[in-house]
Amino acid sequence: MTDTIQTAHDNPLSAGVEERVIGPCRVLMMPTPVQGVVSWEGSFTAHPDMAGGDELVQAITVRLLDKGTTLRDRFALAEDLDNRGAQLHFSSDALRVGFQGKALRDDVPDVVRIMAEELRHPLFDAAEFTKAKAQFMAGLQRTLENTDAQATAALSRRLYDAAHPNYIPPTPHSMAQLEGLTREQVRAYQARHFGARDLLLVFVGDIDTEAVAQALREAFGDWTDHEAPPLFSTAMGVLPPDQSRIVLPDKENVDVRMGHTLSVYRQDPDYVPLYVASYILGGNFSARLMTKIRDEMGLTYGIHARLSGITREYGGHWDIGVTLSRAYVGQGLAATLDEVQRFVDEGPTADELEEKQTTITGAFKVGLATTGGLASTLYRHAIQGFEVAYLDRFPEEVAAVTLDRVHRAVQQHFRPDRFQTALAGTLAEATVSEA
Numbered sequence: 001m002t003d004t005i006q007t008a009h010d011n012p013l014s015a016g017v018e019e020r021v022i023g024p025c026r027v028l029m030m031p032t033p034v035q036g037v038v039s040w041e042g043s044f045t046a047h048p049d050m051a052g053g054d055e056l057v058q059a060i061t062v063r064l065l066d067k068g069t070t071l072r073d074r075f076a077l078a079e080d081l082d083n084r085g086a087q088l089h090f091s092s093d094a095l096r097v098g099f100q101g102k103a104l105r106d107d108v109p110d111v112v113r114i115m116a117e118e119l120r121h122p123l124f125d126a127a128e129f130t131k132a133k134a135q136f137m138a139g140l141q142r143t144l145e146n147t148d149a150q151a152t153a154a155l156s157r158r159l160y161d162a163a164h165p166n167y168i169p170p171t172p173h174s175m176a177q178l179e180g181l182t183r184e185q186v187r188a189y190q191a192r193h194f195g196a197r198d199l200l201l202v203f204v205g206d207i208d209t210e211a212v213a214q215a216l217r218e219a220f221g222d223w224t225d226h227e228a229p230p231l232f233s234t235a236m237g238v239l240p241p242d243q244s245r246i247v248l249p250d251k252e253n254v255d256v257r258m259g260h261t262l263s264v265y266r267q268d269p270d271y272v273p274l275y276v277a278s279y280i281l282g283g284n285f286s287a288r289l290m291t292k293i294r295d296e297m298g299l300t301y302g303i304h305a306r307l308s309g310i311t312r313e314y315g316g317h318w319d320i321g322v323t324l325s326r327a328y329v330g331q332g333l334a335a336t337l338d339e340v341q342r343f344v345d346e347g348p349t350a351d352e353l354e355e356k357q358t359t360i361t362g363a364f365k366v367g368l369a370t371t372g373g374l375a376s377t378l379y380r381h382a383i384q385g386f387e388v389a390y391l392d393r394f395p396e397e398v399a400a401v402t403l404d405r406v407h408r409a410v411q412q413h414f415r416p417d418r419f420q421t422a423l424a425g426t427l428a429e430a431t432v433s434e435a
Helices: 054-063 074-084 105-120 126-144 147-159 171-180 183-193 209-220 271-282 288-296 326-346 350-366 371-383 390-400 403-413
Strands: 018-022 025-031 037-045 087-093 096-104 200-205 243-247 253-261 302-308 317-325 420-425
Touching: 018 209, 025 209, 025 371, 037 105, 037 371, 054 087, 054 126, 054 171, 054 183, 074 105, 087 105, 096 105, 096 371, 105 209, 126 147, 126 171, 126 183, 147 243, 147 253, 147 317, 147 420, 200 371, 253 326, 271 288, 271 302, 271 317, 271 326, 271 350, 271 390, 271 403, 288 302, 288 317, 288 326, 317 326, 326 403, 350 390, 350 403, 371 390
Parallel strands: 025 200, 243 420
Antiparallel strands: 018 025, 037 096, 037 200, 087 096, 253 317, 253 420, 302 317
16 A cells, blocks of 8 residues: 655644544544555554553553454454455553554445444453463563663653553563463453543545445444543652662673653643754764764764653653663763753753754655654644644744753753752662662
């Protein structure tokens, strides 16, 4: 399927978006000049009990959605999709269960019905459940040896309450939970947490709008809300700044993650200035940290700065990540902190701001060049509470950010003296040992 969009940008892109309420669904439809292809993305809120381990149960539940339904087995479902050349994927993302699809125009209604069948009537076959657990366990075992994953998870535990959606449990804890997980627990989770809570779907491409609307009525019209209440925390960690050191033997490199929580939600006026600031500092290969720590000093293989885990429902954190060889951990960490503090004190230069504004807005527009990219962008904006017009306004917001505005936001919110730090790899000493 070819789905590259050729559009004239004289008119706002968002002007072509139609919004409807179809049964329990909020639906955004955007016809484009692409011939014959439609992409879509959507989700609903599942409300897992984060502190109770529901995130893992939800992940296993989602893995089993396309492994057969109470109406037909997984082979019949796969054949139905393959015969149409259609794609359908499910995902678990903290509080929400998501789905993505792509199909030819005339096949979209049938694929939507398949999607609804898998969401609403999963079989949870015993053999498939055992296989899914084994595959997930293998992934957790690989994580135990992954310095990046272990440092990232350890930092989350220094920053967040255990019931916060951004908290990542210790890997052995997840492995023990997975070992004891039963098929009945998964079945009960789907029955209690799957339903039309905040159900959103975004379609982009050569849409037969009435055919899609009718398919949604048939597939989801009688899908009711679930009863699970929101059981997550917005509380941040209260630990004093310190380090967690995860000792992994025989690793040539050490991954370091530094960060602190931010009292900024996605719709906060400071979000875009802070996003631009982080991109200037460590967003790509020409960013300041990469230029200084990697290119000039030769101390790292890779380094980044970013905003992480920020939504309209809960705050996230500012994250600096750097990969260092064992011999240069101390020197690399000190140099990174020095450069970060210099950035906070002095702010970016006018040239840095202009370059990164061009990069960010350019990348955003490139991301809208396919039906999948455009559907994903519309979906993300809707989930974060923005109106459809934000599709046009976001690059304008980035371009309008001034040097003074960026520096004021940085000095107000970025505090390297509050950094929590996590290191994972082969270390000389370990003040804290965990995994």
